[in-house]
Amino acid sequence: MTQSPQEGPNAPTREQIGHEVEEARQELGRTVEALAAKADVKARAHDRAAELKEQVGTRVAVLSDEVKAAAQVVQEKVPAPVRERVAVAGGQVSAAAGRLWRDKAPEPVRHTVARGARSAREHSTMLFAVAGATGAWLLLRRRDRGRR
Numbered sequence: 001m002t003q004s005p006q007e008g009p010n011a012p013t014r015e016q017i018g019h020e021v022e023e024a025r026q027e028l029g030r031t032v033e034a035l036a037a038k039a040d041v042k043a044r045a046h047d048r049a050a051e052l053k054e055q056v057g058t059r060v061a062v063l064s065d066e067v068k069a070a071a072q073v074v075q076e077k078v079p080a081p082v083r084e085r086v087a088v089a090g091g092q093v094s095a096a097a098g099r100l101w102r103d104k105a106p107e108p109v110r111h112t113v114a115r116g117a118r119s120a121r122e123h124s125t126m127l128f129a130v131a132g133a134t135g136a137w138l139l140l141r142r143r144d145r146g147r148r
Contacts, residue, residue, distance in 0.1 A: 060136040 012020075037043070075083075101110070120127055 056133060056136065059140065060132045063136045063139060064132055 105113075
């Protein structure tokens with residue numbers, strides 16, 4: 001008579017079978033978790049947004065440094081007499097604009113603009129961050145369009 005495959009010297013023991021079943025359960029659990037993570041679109045979108053935010057922040061910092069360096073180079077190349085004349089002319093234009101503003105702008109407009117300026121001064125950090133991010137976005141967009 002022949003022996004069944006479960007009998008014999010190479011047949012797995014109950015412990016071996018139990019161990020294999022436990023390994024299969026763990027593998028199945030990992031597979032289900034991976035599938036659940038892929039199905040969680042909201043969490044994936046949130047992770048992607050955080051990743052992009054970090055990339056933009058890094059790029060803004062790099063571009064900000066590049067702009068500061070370029071401004072320094074330009075300032076060094078402009079002769080001192082020209083810088084002085086520009087400063088004087090800027091002061092004169094500013095004074096004339098201030099007088100014109102006081103004389104011609106209606107009171108409600110001046111009040112609203114003053115309130116907006118005060119708010120901008122109080123939130124200057126946020127204003128510069130938004131302006132920097134917008135500038136970086138525009139530069140990146142322009143660069144990407146140039147590649148097409």
